[in-house]
Amino acid sequence: MNGAGKTLYRWTRDLHLYLGLFVSPFLVAFAVSVFFLNHAKVDTSAVSSIATVRDIAVPAGMERTQGREAVDLARKIVDQVGVTGEIGFVRYLGKERRLVIPVSRPGVETVVDVDVSKRTAVVSRRITSVMESIAYLHKSPGPHNAVLRGNWFWTRVWKWLTDGTVYLLLFSSVSGLYLWLTIRAERRVGLVLLGAGAMTFVAFLYGLAI
Amino acid sequence: MWNRQVHYYLGLYFFVSLWLFSLTGLLLNHPQWALSRIPNDANPEYAIAIEPTSGDTDLARARDIVRQLGLKGEIDWPQSAQAPGRLDFNVTFPKRAMQLSVDLREGRATVRQIDRSLWSAVRITHTFSGSRYNTPGMYRDWLLTSMWVTAMDALAAGLLIMVIGSYYMWYQLKTKRASGWIALVAGFLSCGWIVFGLA
Numbered sequence: 026m027n028g029a030g031k032t033l034y035r036w037t038r039d040l041h042l043y044l045g046l047f048v049s050p051f052l053v054a055f056a057v058s059v060f061f062l063n064h065a066k067v068d069t070s071a072v073s074s075i076a077t078v079r080d081i082a083v084p085a086g087m088e089r090t091q092g093r094e095a096v097d098l099a100r101k102i103v104d105q106v107g108v109t110g111e112i113g114f115v116r117y118l119g120k121e122r123r124l125v126i127p128v129s130r131p132g133v134e135t136v137v138d139v140d141v142s143k144r145t146a147v148v149s150r151r152i153t154s155v156m157e158s159i160a161y162l163h164k165s166p167g168p169h170n171a172v173l174r175g176n177w178f179w180t181r182v183w184k185w186l187t188d189g190t191v192y193l194l195l196f197s198s199v200s201g202l203y204l205w206l207t208i209r210a211e212r213r214v215g216l217v218l219l220g221a222g223a224m225t226f227v228a229f230l231y232g233l234a235i
Numbered sequence: 236m237w238n239r240q241v242h243y244y245l246g247l248y249f250f251v252s253l254w255l256f257s258l259t260g261l262l263l264n265h266p267q268w269a270l271s272r273i274p275n276d277a278n279p280e281y282a283i284a285i286e287p288t289s290g291d292t293d294l295a296r297a298r299d300i301v302r303q304l305g306l307k308g309e310i311d312w313p314q315s316a317q318a319p320g321r322l323d324f325n326v327t328f329p330k331r332a333m334q335l336s337v338d339l340r341e342g343r344a345t346v347r348q349i350d351r352s353l354w355s356a357v358r359i360t361h362t363f364s365g366s367r368y369n370t371p372g373m374y375r376d377w378l379l380t381s382m383w384v385t386a387m388d389a390l391a392a393g394l395l396i397m398v399i400g401s402y403y404m405w406y407q408l409k410t411k412r413a414s415g416w417i418a419l420v421a422g423f424l425s426c427g428w429i430v431f432g433l434a
Contacts, residue, residue, distance in 0.1 A: 039411075042401075042405060042408075042411060042415065042418075043414065043415065043418040044418070045401055046401070046402075046405060046415050046418040046419040046422060047418040047419070047421055047422040048422060049398045049401065049402075049419065049422055050419075050422045050423045050425075050426040050427065051422065051426050052394055052398055053395065053398055054426055054430065055391075055394075056391040056392075056394040056395050056398075057391070057395070059387055059388065059390075059391035060388060060391060061368060062364065062368060063364050063366065063384045063387060063388060064366070065368040066368055066371065067368050067369055068371070069369045130433050130434070131429065131430055131431075131433045131434050132431075132433065132434025133434065155430070155431075157368070158430060158434060159430055160368065162429065162430065166264065167263060167266075168262075168263050168266040168271065169266075171266035171267055174266075179429065179433055182429070183429055184264060186425065186426075186429065187260070187264055188261065188264060191257045191258075191260055191261050191264075194253065194257050195254070195257055198246065198250060198253055198254065198257075201243060201246050202247075202250070204243075205243045205246075205247065211240070211243070214244070215243065215244070215247050218244050218247040218248045219247045219248070219250055219251075221248060222247065222248040222249055222250055222251050222252065223250075223251045225252075225386070226251040226252050226255065229360075229382075229383055229386060230357065230360070232379050232382075232383075233328055233329045233330070233356065233360055233363065233379060233383060234328075234329045234330045234353055234356035234357060234360065235330065235353075
């Protein structure tokens, strides 16, 4: 290895180490939550607390708005009842003049059920376990209702962090590949494992996607 | 030495899978990207006669219908109760989704089939587990789904082993210990704040 090669090796090794250490808690969170997402069952009907809040000011036009505009107006209601988090959606039940607003954040799932005529809101909270919180984050912000997602500041922060996790993970894997290639004695075994992993992947892909 | 070998052997074995989950994770995080879109246009629906179904439960009858029609995939059961004399359910796997509406009295199944591109199917594999933790009564019932879930578990376990092994290897490097602590604590604080600080 010449001078430039040594410099490249040292830089790659150090970046692999430090960026890997930084991203490792995120990897642990994503990896641990895989077991929960694949195997756990949670009774989401078990509510931790229910409270009724009166004299709610319902923003004008709330019944007619949809999409992101409805979420922005719903935020004004949610703020009044002291709830913070990502608003899932806003459902208006016309006959009953009710608004149903589910709000999520790590650790708490809340449903704010507003009676527009009486100007009252029933706030049902469900405290979630640490594992469920991490699983929630694993899926957040997620592909559904894309227009609505990121209506809470911390959801947007999490989205940046998860993007960062992916980019750092890709860097770690490529830099790891380079570091392995510098060890001549391990090349054969490594190639066999790389090939075996690729074959396993292709076999699953064939079964699931063909 | 063995710890280092385990680290890169696992990394090499899971290299392709890790890239699959990383890239599809990015697509899930950015549904507005053109690459992320999954078309849901169904083919023209068709009706097909079925023989009287066997089985004591709706699920057993659904399985019998799936067998009769020669379909493959995970049975996705609706949350609402079934109407008397009818069975409505989906049979899905990443490449295809089939919506079945069965009239048990008439002995007729109406099938809506949605075919997906290979790219869309790859993206769907990220979340294809046949189970949702917050949906009671939804369980895996296709062998290939169970195998795929085992593969996902293995990848997660492999990652955890790699992370734990990397902590050990880093800690052996005395000259890198202090700077490593800074990187590790920064990671724990930023991740921990979101997981615990917002609760």
